[in-house]
Amino acid sequence: MALEDLGLGACEEAVYRVLIEQPSASLAEVAAAAAVPDAEVAEALHSLAARALVDRQPGSGHYVAAPPSVALGTELTERRIRLHRAELALAELVETYRTGSMGRAQRDLVEVVEGRDAVRRRYLQLQLSSRHAIDTFVTGDVQVVGPENTEEPTVLSRGLQVRAVIDQSFLGEPRAADNVDESLDRGMRIRTVDGVPLKLIVCDGEVAMLPLHGSGSEVDPSLVLRGGLANVAQALFDAVWERARPYGEPHHGIDVLDTRILRLLLAGLTDHAMAAQVDMSARTVQRRIQGLMVQAGATTRIQLGWYARHHGWAYVECVLRVRR
Numbered sequence: 001m002a003l004e005d006l007g008l009g010a011c012e013e014a015v016y017r018v019l020i021e022q023p024s025a026s027l028a029e030v031a032a033a034a035a036v037p038d039a040e041v042a043e044a045l046h047s048l049a050a051r052a053l054v055d056r057q058p059g060s061g062h063y064v065a066a067p068p069s070v071a072l073g074t075e076l077t078e079r080r081i082r083l084h085r086a087e088l089a090l091a092e093l094v095e096t097y098r099t100g101s102m103g104r105a106q107r108d109l110v111e112v113v114e115g116r117d118a119v120r121r122r123y124l125q126l127q128l129s130s131r132h133a134i135d136t137f138v139t140g141d142v143q144v145v146g147p148e149n150t151e152e153p154t155v156l157s158r159g160l161q162v163r164a165v166i167d168q169s170f171l172g173e174p175r176a177a178d179n180v181d182e183s184l185d186r187g188m189r190i191r192t193v194d195g196v197p198l199k200l201i202v203c204d205g206e207v208a209m210l211p212l213h214g215s216g217s218e219v220d221p222s223l224v225l226r227g228g229l230a231n232v233a234q235a236l237f238d239a240v241w242e243r244a245r246p247y248g249e250p251h252h253g254i255d256v257l258d259t260r261i262l263r264l265l266l267a268g269l270t271d272h273a274m275a276a277q278v279d280m281s282a283r284t285v286q287r288r289i290q291g292l293m294v295q296a297g298a299t300t301r302i303q304l305g306w307y308a309r310h311h312g313w314a315y316v317e318c319v320l321r322v323r324r
Contacts, residue, residue, distance in 0.1 A: 007075070011036055014306050015044040016053055019065035026062050035303040079243070086236045087197055087215070090229075111224040112212065119222045123201065123209060126224070130203040133161040135237045137196040138170055156186040163189045165237070165244050167196045168268055177264060177277040180247065191244030192267040200233060208233035254292065261288050262308060265301070 008016065014034040019025060025033070031041040045063055048054040053072070054063050113122045127134060134155065156162060164183070170176050171192065180190060198215040202208045208230040212221045225233060247267055254262070257278065264274040271289075275282040293299070296307035 009044070009047075010306055011040050012044045012047055014302055015041055016048055016065060017302055019054055019063055020068065024057060024060070024062040024064045026060075030063065034306070035298060036306065083197070083236075083239055086232070086239055090210075090232050090236060109225065109227040109229060112221055113209075113224060114221040116220045119219050122222070122224060126201060126203045126207060126209055127155050130155070130160055132204050133163075134201065134203055135163045135234070135241070136165075136201040137199055137237070137240070138164050138166040139196055139199055156183075156188060161189075162187070163237075163241060164191075165196055165240050166190060166192045166247070168192050168194050171264065171267055171269055171277065172273050177260060181260065184247070190247040191241060192247055193240060193244045194268070197236065197240065200237060202230065202234050202237055205234045206230055254295070258288055258292055261285060262292065265289065266305065266308075 011034075014036060015030055018030050018033045022033075027038060027041055027045065030045070031038045034041065036044075045054060045056075049056065052066060054065050056063055113119050166180065171180070184190060198210055199219060200208065200210045206226065208225045209222055210225070210233065211219050212223050245267060247263055260278055261274055264277055269277070271282045271285050275285045278285065289301070289304070293301070293304050296304050298304040298307055
């Protein structure tokens, strides 16, 4: 789990992970293990102490980490509750419409689209009619980026702000990483999560489209929402976007293949899943990662993630999760 999802910065997470791995440590020992300057470690320790994530031992002055289940469990639960409430609010509004309890004026704000061809046409119409921005969730079985979406180049060429949150499982599908890279090259902003709540597109914050039966369902039939219902859909997207992991852009400091591997690693893929995407063995991927670590002067993948963030190797706001 990337602790940025719980509000920790990259340096704070690196420091906390160092303290988790040993009973206690001085500021200098933490800085050496995390490969972070003393001043930044001191600031991170102060912030972590304020959140009761670390404590300073009297006498020795060493720092110790609070148990993660206690220190982070409450905050994680609260974030899950807020996201769940947003999903429930959207589902309740849709169900209210379906049962016919809403007035005609309100029901005009909801359009039911049936048939896969009709759903696809309506989806493309929404894309092409957008004026400013498009926000979308991408799952493994419905592509919003890549060759299945033939209108994407047209949409992006018009200068729209396009954001996509991709289900991590999507990156394990054939050519998925290539498709995502093409979208990045066209100017799309992309982040990843372990699982998106449902299929969704929101256009200009005013119109949204999602499956009638919600999470895990097929796109046929689908609902097109306007007004307050679209606002709820936008709020759901924004909440997921904020906790999602950025999927980066290349940098001249490393070659194209290493950039792709670093992107996939930051997105949370295992070594074997990364190997499938770049068409090489897991052992070769591991060697490439080791090469990046040597180049960065890092001894752990956490340190590599910190280095990548501070040296522009990829647009990242998170620290790499350790893969064994």
